[in-house]
Amino acid sequence: MQAFYSDHFVLPLPEGHRFPMAKYRMLRDALAQQLPAVRLMEAPRASDGELAFAHTPDYIDGITHGTVDPKITREIGFPWSEAMAERARRSVGATVAAARAALLEGYAANLAGGTHHAYADKGGGFCVFNDIAVAARVMQAEWGRTPAGRRAPLQVAVIDLDVHQGNGTAHLFRNDSSVFTLSLHGDKNFPFRKEASDLDVPLPDGCTDAPYLEALDSALQTLGDQFDPGFVIYLAGADPHEGDRLGRLKLTDDGMQTRDRRVFDWCHSRNIPVVFVMGGGYGMQIERTVQVQLNTYRIALEYWERGLVRAKHHTHTLSPG
Template sequence: MQAFYADHFVLPLPEGHRFPMAKYARLRERLARELPQVELREAEPASDGELALVHTPTYIDAVRTGTLAPVAQREIGFPWSPAMAERARRSVGATVQACRRALGGAGLAANLAGGTHHAYADKGSGFCVFNDAAVAARLMQAEHARAHRARGMLRVAIVDLDVHQGNGTAKIFAQDDSVFTLSLHGAKNFPFRKEPSDLDVELPDGCGDAEYLEALERALEELERRFDPGLVIYLAGADP
């Protein structure tokens, strides 16, 4: 199995910043130590053209050139820097590479630092600059269409188990029946204004393992009844 990483692009965050940026390198180091059979590969950056399958040209350009307005940087939660822009591209690139690997015959691959599900088409939010799952889904559909013209649209399911609802992903695919968005999340957690996914499962604070797993099993059964994907993108979050 291959896993892609971009943890060497470390953002110069202010002292006391609450985002635990060091966790990505620690995860890669632990994987290398405890699961040496996992092949770790450096992620390539997503191009402007790939990002534009989801994001607006104006927003892509603002991230690239460092012209994001202060209010936009505050909503993202990171100050702009060249490392911030490069890491955002490579976080998307890692998911793209993992999807290509999975669809190319491996069946399974991973991004160690994706899941940037709060990013909308025209803005970032909640420590998410570009939406890696959305860009990867759109790009895999485009590549599938070129390679298999007679087979129809690649159907993609995005299964999001982060404690926070995948609001950006839900909004991006709100009118797209070729992508099914499933979000299992804390009812009272961020974002406080949710976007409707194809299937939202809200859980109470203090939800235990048995209750969580029962809700997940029901949600996956509902997904299976309603949708037949050719690709599944799973967002683990750091929470389950």
């Protein structure tokens, strides 16, 4: 299973900044040591053309050259630097590359990504460019050039289980019937001004495993009833975990793993390829956040391996003789 990283593009942050930059390298190290079946690959750089599938030319240029309005960088939460701009491009490039790999292999991942607070012309909440929106539209464009794509457009479902609502993603796709946005999130958590997703499931502070999983099952049922995706983008945020500083929900380790299994099983049972990105995770102990994310990879690998067996069997049965 392929996974793309960009953790060596580190942006300089002020002393005491609350964004856990170190977790990305820690996750890559843990994957290399514990899950060697994950093929770790450096993220490519998203081009202006790819970014333009979701962002305005002025915003792309402003981030690239540091001329963006200082109010926007304050809303993002990162000071501008060349490293900041490069990391943002690499994070988008990682999701696009993983999406291409997932269409071929069933499952692939970005060790970062999930920047769902970014709008067409501005960022916010530690999100510069919206990798979900760019990847969805790039995949649709590339699919449209294939024989299958000429018969039917690629329908994309975004399953956003980060604890914060994906306001930027919801806004970008608000009039797009080819993309279904689903968000389970803390009702009273950031962003305080929500956008309307196709399906929003607001959860109360302190929500525990059982009601969360019941809400997720219901949401996946609704998604399946209302939409027929050919591709899924899954934001596997670690921040609903009970150890998260910013999450305000109370999912246990078992609850988080069950959440991931429900999503991957939903995709697997429908034979839908899925790219997953890591979204937020702000553990009081950063090691716990990394473990939550490592568990997501461990579960995804199980499904990837099952998919490979099925693909090999399918190829064998179609072989002559």
